[in-house]
Amino acid sequence: MTAADVAPAETFPGLLEHNARIRGARPAIREKDYGIWQTWTWREVHDEVRIMASGLAALGLKRGDTLVIIGDNRPQLYWAMVAAQALGAVPVPVYQDAAANEMQYVLDHAEARFAVVEDQEQVDKLLEIKARCPKLEAVIYRDPRGLRHYPQPFLHSLAKLEAMGREHMKEHPDFYDAEVAKAKGGDTAIMLYTSGTTGQPKGVVLTFDNIVKMARMSVELEGLTDRDETLSYLPMAWVGDNMFSLGQTYVAGFCINCPESTATVMQDLREIGPTYFFAPPPIFQNILTQVLIRIEDASWIKRRLFHSFMKVARRVGSDILTRKPVPLGQRLLYWLGELLVYGPLKNTLGFSRMRLVYTAGEAIGPDIFNFFRSIGVPMKQLYGQTEATVFITVQPHDQVRLDTVGVPCPGVELKLDSNGEVLYRSAGVFKEYFKNPSATAETKTADGWVHTGDAGILDRDGHLKIVDRAKDVGRLKNGALFAPKYLENKLKFFPSIKEAVTFGADRDYATAMISINLDAVGNWAEKRNLPYSSYQELAAKPEVYELIKSGVEQVNRDLAQDKDLAGSQIKRFVLLHKELDADDGELTRTRKVRRRFVAEKYADIVAALYGGKDSVHVEAKVSFEDGRTGTLKADLKIADAAVVTAAPPARALAA
Amino acid sequence: MSQPHHRRIGETVLKVDDISLRFGGVRAITGVSFEIRQGEIFSIIGPNGAGKTSMLNVINGFYHPQEGTITYKGTVRRRMRPHEAALTGIARTFQNVALFRGMTTLDNIMTGRLLRMHGPLIRGVHRLGAAGVLLRPIAAGIDFVFDLAFWGPAQREEIRHREVVERIIDFLEIQAIRKVPVGRLPYGLQKRVELGRALAMQPDLLLLDEPMAGMNVEEKEDMSRFVLDVNDEFGTTIALIEHDMGVVMDISDRVVVLDYGRKIAEGKPDEVRSNPDVIKAYLGEAH
Known part of the structure; x- marks a missing residue:
């Protein structure tokens, strides 16, 4: 990053000053407190940040120091970040639900001198680790409740900090502006610790240029203005919140809203009715589940209305959203549905005004995605990383698809290396991992390309499709790409499939072990008067095999559409006699399949899947919930699934 | 709950003097006296049927004792109706939730x-x-x-x-x-x-009748914190009945122990815990 080529306004304190000048009376941030939405205008935020920065200076915060921020999304915590930046210090937001010893690593590694925290809960954690964090000098808390009698001299209330700030301002009236003017775009703006799945978290250093340039790019791309509204409810330590609640807000000048508490987010969402919203798939999943449950409890008129109009929505809703031609009759029906069902439903959820809705983080199920799009919520996917300052690819409004994450954002270069790993280069590329040059060198090449660690493919329209973690991707014997997680996710989108484990690396063809979803398949069986007494018996039914087979073949048909993945269609599969279980070591505690372990444990089954036999005898140890173990014996049938022939797999990934 | 307490415990706010309460031939409370001081958390404990709730009901005027007096904020009273108690700053919660x-x-x-x-x-x-x-x-x-x-x-x-x-x-x-x-x-x-x-x-005096009954451990912890915080933030004097000895010993300043309507011990949690009569009453020896 070359510094000094940007105006001072290209920092957050600079942008704040700019916003206070040109839209000083417009709302900048709201928080629901004591049941009422309290608003601060840009001018007021500017004043608050100035006071806070002066207070921090009076306490001794200096250029180059780090300051950790811990708590829920609160205006004062956002201000503390900008106040620290104004002094040339680096804010480091930390996940508020982290345990004390996890925080200790970050505080220690970041060499934090100051901490600004929300309440007693966080203060208690810091007191626990204070002795082991020798650099930590002062802790400032927002909410004094329960802290009145804490005797530690290094604890300060925010009120006290502000009083010190006012005093400092009287003595040094020009101090703040002079400090702000010293900042440059290439300076470190923030450090975010990524919750590394392996090893210790790494501190990603982002500059003002990174965040401001990417924010500017995305604001222009999506047409965000100062009339937009958003809800800031995702962790402040996550790069996305920094982009949405700080970067884009400060660039576009729109208003962010802090929920009353984590438990009230859905109610607050409804009251605010944001125009711009981000949520990872599980949140949309929860909302959809809530809706469906409430509908089942509703009176039969409402139920009938909902279900019949949802049929209309599923048929034409997505096309209407993207302004594709739709027959007039259908259009009228949809309009009626909007009046009677979709409109009121969106209003209840707080989705009425949404014009930009992002989801990202993991694959989203088709039923969730289609539900929201069909009722007119303009949901789309993006693909990003902390190291990229969020944005790598975004779906254009009119090219929203379930299975891709879109095209590269303006200014982002994208390429795939020989083993399919996605690499990118952009203005958002992070400066470095803090105090970790070897990890920086591993991830970022000398000419600025960053390894994502994700394997992907580009389809014929230039859309990126993420298939798996690069290290998990293998190849079939004939050289075709084999991305186990991609196949497993596709299988798991069927409600009757609970877990799937696929095999195929260095084999002749792909196979799958599937465990059925007892609730869904059980329901299905009851409706068909199929008797069963146990999971094992249900899973062995020929009818169930047929049901799952149709799903597998559907997946195969989908795969055949894709030249890179057509070769990894599932030829044979087996239905397991038990659910995969974390207690048996087959899943991690976060319910991820431990593929290698499963392959070893069920080596007989794997052998049979590739051996051409049509059944296999298994004996497996199981752990019951009370801790006892037992042995489960079964003869499992192995089924064949039809494979669609497509063009021979191309070795197309070589860049 | 290791937070240091620097609260000021003040003068006696409520004095219960030689109270006896009978329902026909049943003696619910016999000659019980104690004092609750301004700003403290005061617990009434005892086995089932010891007369704890009756005592609370006497304090807020729901029951009228046959003998003894109650002095509240310097005024001696024998008979008082619950709403008068409320008017003078006594509030309470109930053992079985009594909400609308x-x-x-x-x-x-x-x-x-x-x-x-x-x-x-x-x-x-x-x-x-x-x-x-x-x-x-x-x-x-x-x-x-x-x-x-x-x-x-x-x-x-x-x-x-x-x-x-x-x-x-x-x-x-x-x-x-x-x-x-x-x-x-x-x-x-x-x-x-x-x-x-x-x-x-x-309220100036808050009476809590088994605030943690039927709760799980986490809910009990939360409620304990709220009781402490109420006392700390608002300086409210709190008298509570509770079965969970752990909770009582953790949050109380002083404890009085009733058994069969009589007071068998009074003092700081540690003193009460080691009192042989209390141990006997709780372990149910030779009743």
């Missing part, structure tokens, strides 16, 4: 403000004392019209009370259930709402 199940959390807590809700005119007339007796019905009538119209002073008053209630909602961290009918809430939360309603009276 069909009303929301917010409305339930608002009912705690009722005693403090007066129309502006009637308040003025009250200030006239005996001279204003004849004016009272007229003032009340005009206030009633204001209330109906929810206009002017009536509206201002409602907003003032709502503010108090919102602070309690914030304090008890029940924002998410503000508008949920309490009948739909889990038991632990109902208990918290009940505490909220008692707090809405801004």
